[in-house]
Amino acid sequence: HIEHLQKIAHFHFEKKINKNRCMTFLSWVVVSVTFNGWIYYQSSFYYMSNETRSWTESRRYCKESGADLIIINNREENKMFGGTSAYIGLTDSDVEARWKWVDGTNMTSGLWGPGEPNGYIKENCGVVVDNDPRWPTLFGWHDVLCNRDLQWICEKRISQLILP
Ligand SMILES: [Ca+2]
Numbered sequence: 001h002i003e004h005l006q007k008i009a010h011f012h013f014e015k016k017i018n019k020n021r022c023m024t025f026l027s028w029v030v031v032s033v034t035f036n037g038w039i040y041y042q043s044s045f046y047y048m049s050n051e052t053r054s055w056t057e058s059r060r061y062c063k064e065s066g067a068d069l070i071i072i073n074n075r076e077e078n079k080m081f082g083g084t085s086a087y088i089g090l091t092d093s094d095v096e097a098r099w100k101w102v103d104g105t106n107m108t109s110g111l112w113g114p115g116e117p118n119g120y121i122k123e124n125c126g127v128v129v130d131n132d133p134r135w136p137t138l139f140g141w142h143d144v145l146c147n148r149d150l151q152w153i154c155e156k157r158i159s160q161l162i163l164p
């Protein structure tokens, strides 16, 4: 009898957890759709800023939105936002020339622009350049000074919302 009650209690507990996860997920979706600029694409939400900030301040903005700077895994992600230049979640601030993503993983295949990265110890933050009218001849990733004020792209993966 007690075992049966325990099973029921367990079931309700599970249901409650799932409901909470579902609510968290839903509220994130609603927030994402409500705030201008969040776009859903292949299991992630993306946000391209209109304003400009340093790399660190850009990252802070993403984190406060429950996201982080974008981690670019493929060419589709690389081409999501054209017409400008924007910070991505890539830096070699810790060890020069060892480029790391904001989730701590090492960058294995980069989509660097011609001649980049070329900033040695001065330029430690990654930017994606795509059809930027200010630099019509530049494209691909560039290392730049981290304190430059630039636009940025945030990313929030759906898997990070659902998994504990
Ligand atoms: Ca560097």
Ligand SMILES: [Ca+2]
Binding pocket: 116, 117, 118, 119, 123, 142, 143, 144
């Ligand atoms: Ca550079």
